[in-house]
């Protein structure tokens with residue numbers, strides 16, 4: 001994504017977007033941040049992890065191994081160029097709550113995100129980051145200054161899995177969660193891959209870790225489908241259901257994802273329906289002014 005060209009930094013992918021779409025915010029997924037709204041979502045190229053099951057491998061991994069600056073610049077040249085000013089103005093023109101930086105890993109374009117998010121904030125837009133959280137503490141602190149909400153992928157609670165399968169490490173991701181939980185609205189996603197990260201023990205460790213930050217942080221457990229280099233059979237709702245129950249022992253809001261079942265938000269105190277979701281259809285009728293209509297329990301939903 002970046003080169004040293006005769007001693008000066010070169011960013012051939014600055015502003016080169018792989019996708020731009022107005023998505024339901026639930027697609028990020030964010031369930032407790034402006035539920036039912038839409039958000040202009042920008043996609044990028046490249047990633048700092050190498051997940052062999054990446055669902056977006058064409059845009060995240062395409063340039064791995066093509067280290068020559070010329071070939072990367074040539075590839076970047078085929079993508080639409082959208083300056084930070086332009087993206088903010090598109091966000092303002094769209095029926096959008098803000099801008100989401102998503103699809104492949106946005107933080108490998110740190111300079112672009114930092115500049116765009118600062119401009120978006122000044123223009124009254126919210127900034128949403130969908131990331132693997134695999135950056136240094138310093139980078140995390142800096143970018144969180146201009147981000148309002150994030151969904152961070154925790155691929156597994158095993159450092160060995162991160163090293164062996166993803167060519168990364170878990171510790172920076174956990175650091176990112178800690179920084180984000182203290183600063184912004186945070187949700188977490190784990191793609192459940194049968195036989196790889198789906199043990200009850202691992203789910204207990206992950207949910208306990210998140211609960212120690214804040215037991216109101218929503219956790220999304222998503223169904224995996226075979227993709228890229230993985231041919232492990234797809235996970236089903238039957239794989240997710242027991243893990244959702246395990247995680248609910250520690251966390252108040254745990255949702256199954258990539259499945260056709262409803263993913264509703266219930267009041268953890270009285271069980272009343274707060275937000276009804278089917279697909280991307282959302283009805284938020286069970287709470288008002290941040291409180292459950294039935295029992296007055298505080299509902300941790302922003303917007």
Ligand code: SF4
Nearest residue numbers: 047051054060104132
């Ligand atoms: S972190 Fe996300 S975008 Fe990057 S390789 Fe893994 S799944 Fe793909």
